[in-house]
Amino acid sequence: MSSTTTKITNNGFKYQIRTKLRELLEEVKANKISYLFLAPFGIIFIVFTVIPVFIAIGLSFTYYNMLETPTWIGWQNYIGLFLSDDVFLIAVKNTLVFALITGPLSYMACFFFAWLINELSPRIRSVLTLLFYAPSIAGNAFVIWTTIFSGDAYGYVNGFLLKWGFINEPIQWLLDPQWMMPVVIVVVLWMSLGTSFLVFIAGLQGIDRRLYEAGAVDGIRNRWQELFYITLPAMKPQLMFGAIISITTSFAAALKIIPLVGFPSTDYAGRTIVTHLVDYGNVRFEMGYASAIAVVLFVTMVGAQKLVQRLLRNLDS
Amino acid sequence: MKIKLRSKRVSRSLGGDIALFTILLIFAAFTALPLVLVITNAFKPLNELFIFPPRFFVRNPTLDNFKALSVVMSNSWIPFSRYIFNTLFLSIIGTAGHVIFASMAAYVLSKHRFPGRRVFFATVVLSLMFAPEVLSIPNYLIMSKIGWVDSLTALIIPAWAMSLGLFLMKQFMETMVPDSLLEAAKIDGASEWRIFWQIVMPIVKPAWLTLMILAFQRLWQMVPGQYIYSEEMKTLSYAINQIMQGGRAREGVMAAVSLLMMIVPIVIFVVNQSKVVETMGTSGIKD
Missing domain, CATH: 1.10.3720.10 (MetI-like)
Structure with missing residues (x-):
């Protein structure tokens, strides 16, 4: 009984998300021209300012010397920074x-x-x-x-x-x-x-x-x-x-x-x-x-x- | 004398005026003297540069330092004109792209409603809050992935998307471009592209002049650093830093170079000062 209700609400939830997504997609389509205007600046900005922030965060948990592939070392860099540097x-x-x-x-x-x-x-x-x-x-x-x-x-x-x-x-x-x-x-x-x-x-x-x-x-x-x-x-x-x-x-x-x-x-x-x-x-x-x-x-x-x-x-x- | 300088107001006392005026004069001396020293040093002969006690103004001005500079230039690995060409190319293409792309983005961010515009602008404001040096490592990795390392592209393309320019332009458009004008143009059947170039851009002329100045200043002084290692791709500021490595022995040459480098941005600013101030007036951040 309870499982069916969750299923129904689950379906309802999925349905809601799907309609939301569809609405969003339509809105995006309707505003195509706006995105085209934004695109040149937007793409460069994302590639050279937004993505690098995430790359930096990711790399900070690795050992990487540019020659070998980065190896995951967890918090070690931060520990080293604050405790032994x-x-x-x-x-x-x-x-x-x-x-x-x-x-x-x-x-x-x-x-x-x-x-x-x-x-x-x-x-x-x-x-x-x-x-x-x-x-x-x-x-x-x-x-x-x-x-x-x-x-x-x-x-x-x-x-x-x-x-x-x-x-x-x-x-x-x-x-x-x-x-x-x-x-x-x-x-x-x-x-x-x-x-x-x-x-x-x-x-x-x-x-x-x-x-x-x-x-x-x-x-x-x-x-x-x-x-x-x-x-x-x-x-x-x-x-x-x-x-x-x-x-x-x-x-x-x-x-x-x-x-x-x-x-x-x-x-x-x-x-x-x-x-x-x-x-x-x-x-x-x-x-x-x-x-x-x-x-x-x-x-x-x-x-x-x-x-x-x-x-x-x-x-x- | 001072009464002529400003309009009289009830809230001003003579004592206060004198005190503040004195502070202003002291600070003006503090900013001006080093710049004046650059100018006089550029014209000092060797025996006046190294003299005890040091002398501020030049007694027997000479062009020796500029001649020495041209000797240093002609002795460089690659023709010095190459550095000048690189810097000019970089500054002009970088500035032009920045003004166009930042204005296009600012136009839709200030005048169109579409999903994601708030998040995007908030990210741009956030990016004003940290120095780009933080991103130097990932940027280098991305550049080498795309294969832009060791070409001027690595310096030009990122300059097209400097966030300060977009920010200033968007704030300016929001205040200065009336919505009614855009709607009228739309009713007349003008395309967005035409509205942007023929209505918006002429109205925001002060702002794009400001963006030009800010972008040009930054690119003009750009040292390519990690991105470029071929000598023939390097910039004027790089060449100048090399000359400066000569240390105090090249004191006069250094002053001559500094003088030549600072004239360009200062002259450009002088010509457009009022436009820049007008643009900055709309830059505030409201809650």
């Missing part, structure tokens, strides 16, 4: 310190300077926009910082400090683990006014002027009240988008460390998860292990994003 732990620490400092700082700098120049006349504003944005698009120009922070007396910082008697011998800015991170953070901040900065400038210009007039009538007395009660709430969509870009950039900026501090760096002081990944993937060809590093990095980045999105969303309530 001391350099990885240094890399994680450096990455988090780096991202926690440069991420929020560059995000705030992007907003702060967009906000400051928004008050200026259009001509001066566009000159300053160009000036602040230029380092982020100037390509290899950031290598000039190796000259500025060069470890000999010809380096600009050393030269001036020596001349004025602050130090007696040149500081090895890019070799001394104590100085490496601070110098790199300065350089990353220098080039951090990128896409988010433009997004904020645009967002500020899009705010309805009448909101400010209404605010003045309602008793807003200084620029800080205006900022917190009018400007920031009106810009929430841009602030959310800017946060995504700033976080991704601050993690990716770790790659820029390599030319500055050399690879590998002294005592691994400039080592981040990204450089660790490059080391195992492109130098040692331990693809399974490198994939595990990539998965950890992926989870860290997306986790940081979700956390920040939640924070921003809660901020105004």
Whole structure:
């Protein structure tokens, strides 16, 4: 008795699924043209962005050296990473310190300077926009910082400090683990006014002027009240988008460390998860292990994003 | 002087204006000085590059560094023009494909209703949340499976589907292209293809100029890395990195190269600045 009822509901369930599928198929057919428009971008995106995520997850459970077929080794790569790879732990620490400092700082700098120049006349504003944005698009120009922070007396910082008697011998800015991170953070901040900065400038210009007039009538007395009660709430969509870009950039900026501090760096002081990944993937060809590093990095980045999105969303309530 | 710079508002105090203006000036100096140093170093003779105490501005400008650069170039394994050709080819084809395909996808994602569009766009937004370096290993494996390793295709095709471009374009179309216009065109019997090219694309001109700039910047500076090993397929940035390996002895040449490399993206941005800002205005993420 009970078996027949399950059979019937089962059949009913199957029937439902089948009609759902048929409906879906018809809808897909009806929208054929939409899929054709989406196809070129969609296929490339799936092949080179979506599928690789799954391949990386799969490979992270294997031993793979590019010559032999991958062998399944379970969680061993992850266990190795967290329990016996001391350099990885240094890399994680450096990455988090780096991202926690440069991420929020560059995000705030992007907003702060967009906000400051928004008050200026259009001509001066566009000159300053160009000036602040230029380092982020100037390509290899950031290598000039190796000259500025060069470890000999010809380096600009050393030269001036020596001349004025602050130090007696040149500081090895890019070799001394104590100085490496601070110098790199300065350089990353220098080039951090990128896409988010433009997004904020645009967002500020899009705010309805009448909101400010209404605010003045309602008793807003200084620029800080205006900022917190009018400007920031009106810009929430841009602030959310800017946060995504700033976080991704601050993690990716770790790659820029390599030319500055050399690879590998002294005592691994400039080592981040990204450089660790490059080391195992492109130098040692331990693809399974490198994939595990990539998965950890992926989870860290997306986790940081979700956390920040939640924070921003809660901020105004 | 400052009153001329901006419109007067009740909420502004003079003290605050002066303080913020000072911060702005300090930061402007911080961003500008290294760029100025690149420019002056490019024109410094050797004895001014290595001098104690170091001097910021050039006293006797010379073109020696650029001449040295052309010597380095003519001594390279393959003609230097090949690197330039590769970079130009890559940047132009990559940018063109990206603008067209991203706009086509953005059009249907913003204006058509079909199953899967939300999931697809959510995936695109998710892909903005991580750096592409994470995918370098699987991407290499896929490239070698398809047989694209060691050809410019490996750099060009993935660039066609950069998610930032699709995102910006979709947000812009959603706000800027009126649905009524599309419906009117449909009633008149225009095909989707025609609507896309003759109605949508002209309206979103600021957005495709922005996409062009972003894609061009990225491709122009692209170092082929793991995908390409033949010397004749490598790019300008790669060649420049090689020159930089020479270290501080090539200080001046390095500055000359950096100067040449940064001029192109900066000039392109200057020309289109207002369009870029207009596009970014619609980029926000609403809950």
